[in-house]
Amino acid sequence: MPVTNLNQFTLELEDFQKKVETDGVAFLRLVALQVLQGVIFLPPVDTGRARGNWQVSQGSPIETPLEVTDPAGAGTLSRGTTRLLAIVLGETVWITNNVEYISYLEHGTDRMAAQPMVAPTLARVAAQFDNVEEVPSV
Numbered sequence: 001m002p003v004t005n006l007n008q009f010t011l012e013l014e015d016f017q018k019k020v021e022t023d024g025v026a027f028l029r030l031v032a033l034q035v036l037q038g039v040i041f042l043p044p045v046d047t048g049r050a051r052g053n054w055q056v057s058q059g060s061p062i063e064t065p066l067e068v069t070d071p072a073g074a075g076t077l078s079r080g081t082t083r084l085l086a087i088v089l090g091e092t093v094w095i096t097n098n099v100e101y102i103s104y105l106e107h108g109t110d111r112m113a114a115q116p117m118v119a120p121t122l123a124r125v126a127a128q129f130d131n132v133e134e135v136p137s138v
Contacts, residue, residue: 021089029084031125032056032093036080038121039095040073043105050105052076053097056083061094 040054052070055062056079070076080095087093108114 024089025087028087028089028093032084032087032095033081034125035121036084036095037077038124039097039117040076040080042117042121043115045071045073047071048073050097050099050102053099053102054080055094055096055098056080057094057096058083058087059091059094061096063096063098065098065100 036054036056040051043050045051048069048071051073052068052075053066054076055066068075084093104112105115106118107116
């Protein structure tokens with residue numbers, strides 16, 4: 001439908017902007033949630049300390065470990081999901097784990113086989129978008 005006046009055009013642009021922002025935030029939350037679920041539930045569990053230490057932040061990463069165990073992962077997922085509901089477009093979303101041995105779980109050592117969670121999770125989530133065409137820049 002052709003635009004007949006400037007006020008109508010302005011309102012339609014504002015509506016479009018709100019829809020893009022809403023859809024963008026929803027997409028960001030969905031991708032971040034898929035990553036969070038993967039890193040929480042993919043690795044095997046011993047005490048639940050590594051599983052319980054996944055933390056979500058926006059703007060800058062959290063750099064301290066939690067003193068919590070969560071063998072089932074439900075509390076960690078709930079805490080992370082709550083944080084994801086507060087995210088906005090325009091800043092980096094961080095999903096971090098600061099237990100001192102998380103790198104050893106991901107990459108292994110000369111005495112322990114790797115039990116990766118981050119790399120396979122990112123590969124699985126990214127694979128969903130392999131056939132998505134890039135949006136041309138203006």
